[in-house]
Every structure is written in structure tokens, then in C-alpha cells.
Amino acid sequence: MTNLKQLLHHIEVIQTRGNAPESIENIHFDSRKVQANDLFVAVKGTQADGHQYIGQAVALGAKVVVCETFPKNLSDSATYIQVANSAKALGWLASNYYDHPSKKLKLVGITGTNGKTTTVTLLHQLFRKFGYRVGLLSTIQNYIDDTALPARLTTPDPLELNRLIAEMVKAGCTHCFMEVSSHAVVQERIAGLHFTGAAFTNISHDHLDFHETFANYINAKKQFFDQLPPTAFALINADDKRGMVMLQNTVAKTQRTFALKQFADFKARVVESSLQGLFMEIDDVEVWFQMIGYFNAYNLLGIYAIAVLLGEDTTETLTLLSGLQSVPGRFEKIIGESGATGVVDYSHTPDALENVLQTIFELRQSGQKIITVVGCGGNRDASKRPIMAQIACQYSDVVIFTSDNPRNEPPMQILEDMQEGVSIDDEPKTSLIASRKDAIRKACELAQKQDIILVAGKGHETYQEIAGVRHPFDDRLVLKAFCSKIAHISSSCCYYLNYPYL
Known part of the structure; x- marks a missing residue:
């Protein structure tokens, strides 16, 4: 049983009807899960x-109902x-119910259109190498140190x-790295959480089916920084023209920037870029990384900047x-x-697709063709479909829309919506x-020796959602099966995969 007065801490109550019990059993926002003596949030x-x-x-036994309008x-x-x-009340109720777990470790949230998953996943790897026990909340998978848990949403519900x-706290984790989606901010899923720091990667065309306008989308990202406590750090990509907007109203005491192109607190230079990796200069130190592309x-x-802001040594970082892998x-x-090369990438926004294709285009050798297989999700922002088609055509020799x-x-x-973006x-x-x-099979049939096949849009996903049903489908396995010339998946890309037959 949990004391109701303690649960309502930080929540502004407009009015109450009925005699409130001293305590309740559990909190639910799904009425089907309610049992006797529970609290239901509408x-x-x-x-x-x-x-x-x-x-x-x-009727199922709820003793307390939290709502915006009385029935x-x-x-x-x-x-x-x-x-x-x-x-918002649900977020605070959840935090109070679990005794404010986000205050008992260093919680860092990453937001932006692209780069969230890569950033939090590599931070999880990095801080485990430092010797910490670390939590991860991501699109791909959630982790409590080395224990994997399935991920359904980019940012879970508050409970x-x-x-x-x-x-994570119970398991001894000292840090948690978390993707913070724009949906989660607007829907108050992060209400009640205490963030040690926040980072902004970039922002581009996406999720307008939900936010309706690009201005609303930008503001959703900004709200995350507006809600940071004074003790937090706020880190933004200064090369993104909307990066500084994130800092306009934040009260975070430590505000820092990172950039490749202009002056910033954390500055780097790409010395060499190839399909084997990146040679960069960071803080006057030249380092080779296994990642590919300017993105x-x-x-x-x-x-690197987040690690330093969390107090880690620059050289060790x-x-x-x-040594981290993709x-x-x-x-x-x-x-x-x-010599044939296939690339599977999650790029499902115009900006992400252009980043990947531009990287391949710039790094390809003479005579190599780029064959791109790409599609767009249904019941999502339709305005980006012709844009993505246009980008695919700009950088590819052959394009298969699927x-x-x-x-x-x-x-x-x-x-057909995508095709509207294709010039004569x-x-x-x-x-x-x-x-x-069939589209991936066709791409493999068309590919000659040394050609590059990009299969874009689904990345790590192991399903395809058709008419409300999720069918097993993995771009990596399908591409490997059809390209008989392609012998193995690069070992640098197998972290977190649980396919013993790869």
C-alpha cells in the first residue's frame, strides 16, 4: 500500500469529490488492469x-480516479x-510511486530527429567500459547493465x-542513457523525471503527421530543455541552425555546444573519411573510429562531450x-x-537518407553503382514521401521504391506518392x-561486382507491419540470403543481435 498524500506530491489538485483513502495499491491508466484499491488515471x-x-x-475496484473532468x-x-x-499528473504519480528513481542515478536524455539511438547505445557501451553499471532506454532495446529487455516505444509510458x-537503481546502475522522443515530451511521458543532462543532436523533417507543423515539432524538442532543472547540463549541436533555440529558456546551469563547422565548446575535425571508418581530431588528439560518415x-x-560533462577523463574517453562498434x-x-557491399540503415527521414546516401556517394570508388531500396511508412507523415524519393534519385544509379x-x-x-518526387x-x-x-531480391540481381546496395528505412526492425499485423522480416537476413556473393555480416555490426543463425 502507498500513501495517497505522498503520491499527490508536486501535483496541483483543482478539486476533490469524495472521501479519499489514506493509501492505494497500484496505479493504472489502462482501465482493464485495475483491481481493488487501485488508483486510475484518465x-x-x-x-x-x-x-x-x-x-x-x-466497477473493477478503483478507489481513486485522477481526471481532468468529472464524469x-x-x-x-x-x-x-x-x-x-x-x-502530466501520471508522470508525477509514477515518479512518486517508485520513490523518484531518476534522482538516484545520473539520467541523461538525448533528443533530435537523427542520432538518438546511436548516441545512447554507444554511451551505454562506453560507460560500461569505464566500469559502471549502466541503464539504456532506446528504440532498439532497453538494458539494465547487461540484461536486455524488449523495447516497444522510443520512450515508454511513465509507469x-x-x-x-x-x-536499474536496484541493480546498482549509476547512469542511464535515454532516448527522448518529441511524442514523449508532448504527451508528458517524461513528467516527474529528474535529468542530470540533456543533449540535442539535430532536427529535420519528421513526425508532421503528429505535430502538424514543423514549428510544433521544434517546440516539442525545446520543451525538453525548458523543463531541465538548474543542476543539469544542456548540450546542443551548434551546427544545426535550430540548436541554439533549445537553450533560449532553459535554466540548466551548464550550457555547452559541439560542432564540426563553427566555434563550439567541443570542436572536432574530420581528417579522413572512408568506408572503413573515421579519422578525427578531437581536443587536439587524432583518433581513429570504426563508425562511417560525417553524421x-x-x-x-x-x-565525447557528454562523457566529459559527466566528469570522465578526456584521454580515457x-x-x-x-574501440566501440556500430x-x-x-x-x-x-x-x-x-567485393560487393550491402548497407542496411534505419534512415526513414529525408535528412537521414541524404546523410547515408551522400556518405556512400562520396566514398564510392570509380565504377561502383549505388542501388537503393527505400520506402515510406504508412499512416505517417505523407509529405516526406516525394522528398525522400527525390533524394534517393539524386545519389543513386538505380532506385527501387518498396x-x-x-x-x-x-x-x-x-x-505512387513517392514517385511524385521523381523528375522525368x-x-x-x-x-x-x-x-x-522482391525489391531486395531485384536489387541483388541487378548488382554487379563492387556495387553498393543500400536497403533503407527499417534498419534493426525484425518485422514488417501490414494491415495491423507484424510479420517477421529482417532486412539484414533477406539481403544476405539473396546476395549470394555477399558472404558475411561485418562483425563490427553484431552488438545486441540475437540471431544465432547469422
Whole structure:
């Protein structure tokens, strides 16, 4: 049992109806999970409004209901507490319920359109090499030190989030690195969390199906920094023209920048870039990294800056960072004995796709063709479809438009939307193949010795969502199977993979 008064700490109550009990058992925002003596939070979600299920929750035994508006019929068996924002209240309730676990370790949140997963995953690797026990909350997988847990959302709901962090604390973790999505900020999933620091990677066209305007999307990222405590550090990419916006209203005491192109607190220079890695100069020290492309140069510099801001030695940080390996589905190379190269990448935004293709384009050798297989997700921002098609054509010799996760949209409609971005001159090098499996097969059939095949959009995902059903599908395995000339997946890309048959 948990004291109700303690649970309501930091929550501004507008009014209460009924005689509140001294304590409750559990907190739920899913009415189906409610049992006797529980507290139910009615949250207005994107798919459903929890206020519609207050009666069901009370019937199942809820003794306390937290909501924004009282239902017409109040039950004598429950107490109703009105708040201005029930989603925000849920965050604080969850934090109070688990005794503020985010204050018991160093929680660092990473936000931005691209680079979040790579940054938090490599930070998790790096700090474990330092000798710490470390937590990870990411798109790919959650980790409590070396114990893997499945990840459903980029940022979990407040109850799950606080439960995971509490388990990390119990396991002795001193740090936790977490992806903070724009959805999570707007939906108040991070309310009640205490962040030691926050970092901004970049921002570009994405998620306008949810945010509606680019300005709203930028503001969602900014809200994360606006909510930081005075004790936190705020780190931003100064090369992104919207980076400084993130710092406008933050009260974080330590505000720092990193950049490759202009003056910054943490500055680096790319000495050499190839398909084998990056040779960089950071803090006047030249270091070789296994990551590929200028986009990873930003990721590496940001990781270095975060480590230093957390008090780690600069030399040891660079030494350990140079030995880290790539993240699954992020420029993951499949190398063939004959010299053919496949690349699987999660790039599902215009900016991310351009970064990857531009890297391949600049590093390819004379005579190498670039064959790109790419699609766009269904029931998501449709405005980016022609843009991504245009980018694919700009840097590729052959482009195959195919299904990503069509969800509940007709796959061919998505491909036709993409095709609208193709110029008359580029039409001859494009084709539409709705089946992702057939599209990858076609790319392998077209590839000659030394050519590069990019399969973009799904990266680490091991499923394809079609008409509400998730079917097993892994770009890496399909690409390997069809490209008989491609012999093995590069060992530098196998961290976190659990496929014994690879």
C-alpha cells in the first residue's frame, strides 16, 4: 500500500469529490488492469480518451480516479481528483510511486530527429567500459547493465519508465542513457523525471503527421530543455541552425555546444573519411573510429562531450570510444568476398537518407553503382514521401521504391506518392515493387561486382507491419540470403543481435 498524500506530491489538485483513502495499491491508466484499491488515471490519448473508461475502472475496484473532468455520475465507492493535465499528473504519480528513481542515478536524455539511438547505445557501451553499471532506454532495446529487455516505444509510458529506472537503481546502475522522443515530451511521458543532462543532436523533417507543423515539432524538442532543472547540463549541436533555440529558456546551469563547422565548446575535425571508418581530431588528439560518415562524426563528438560533462577523463574517453562498434541497423555493412557491399540503415527521414546516401556517394570508388531500396511508412507523415524519393534519385544509379511498414495504407498508394518526387530525367532508373522481399531480391540481381546496395528505412526492425499485423522480416537476413556473393555480416555490426543463425 502507498500513501495517497505522498503520491499527490508536486501535483496541483483543482478539486476533490469524495472521501479519499489514506493509501492505494497500484496505479493504472489502462482501465482493464485495475483491481481493488487501485488508483486510475484518465488520460486523453491519441487513440482513446481514458475519461470514457472511468466507470469501468470504478466497477473493477478503483478507489481513486485522477481526471481532468468529472464524469456525470459519481460513484460513492470512489474518490475523484480533478487536475489540469492528467497525463502530466501520471508522470508525477509514477515518479512518486517508485520513490523518484531518476534522482538516484545520473539520467541523461538525448533528443533530435537523427542520432538518438546511436548516441545512447554507444554511451551505454562506453560507460560500461569505464566500469559502471549502466541503464539504456532506446528504440532498439532497453538494458539494465547487461540484461536486455524488449523495447516497444522510443520512450515508454511513465509507469513503465519509472519501473525500469527503479530496477536499474536496484541493480546498482549509476547512469542511464535515454532516448527522448518529441511524442514523449508532448504527451508528458517524461513528467516527474529528474535529468542530470540533456543533449540535442539535430532536427529535420519528421513526425508532421503528429505535430502538424514543423514549428510544433521544434517546440516539442525545446520543451525538453525548458523543463531541465538548474543542476543539469544542456548540450546542443551548434551546427544545426535550430540548436541554439533549445537553450533560449532553459535554466540548466551548464550550457555547452559541439560542432564540426563553427566555434563550439567541443570542436572536432574530420581528417579522413572512408568506408572503413573515421579519422578525427578531437581536443587536439587524432583518433581513429570504426563508425562511417560525417553524421557519425557528430554522434561521436556528442558522445565525447557528454562523457566529459559527466566528469570522465578526456584521454580515457577517446581511447575507449575509438574501440566501440556500430549500432544494429545504423549503416550496418554486409560485406561480400567478391567485393560487393550491402548497407542496411534505419534512415526513414529525408535528412537521414541524404546523410547515408551522400556518405556512400562520396566514398564510392570509380565504377561502383549505388542501388537503393527505400520506402515510406504508412499512416505517417505523407509529405516526406516525394522528398525522400527525390533524394534517393539524386545519389543513386538505380532506385527501387518498396514497402516499409505500410500499416493500414495500400502499399502501391505510398509508392505512387513517392514517385511524385521523381523528375522525368530520373524516371528510367526507378521502379516500384510493393513486396519488400522482391525489391531486395531485384536489387541483388541487378548488382554487379563492387556495387553498393543500400536497403533503407527499417534498419534493426525484425518485422514488417501490414494491415495491423507484424510479420517477421529482417532486412539484414533477406539481403544476405539473396546476395549470394555477399558472404558475411561485418562483425563490427553484431552488438545486441540475437540471431544465432547469422
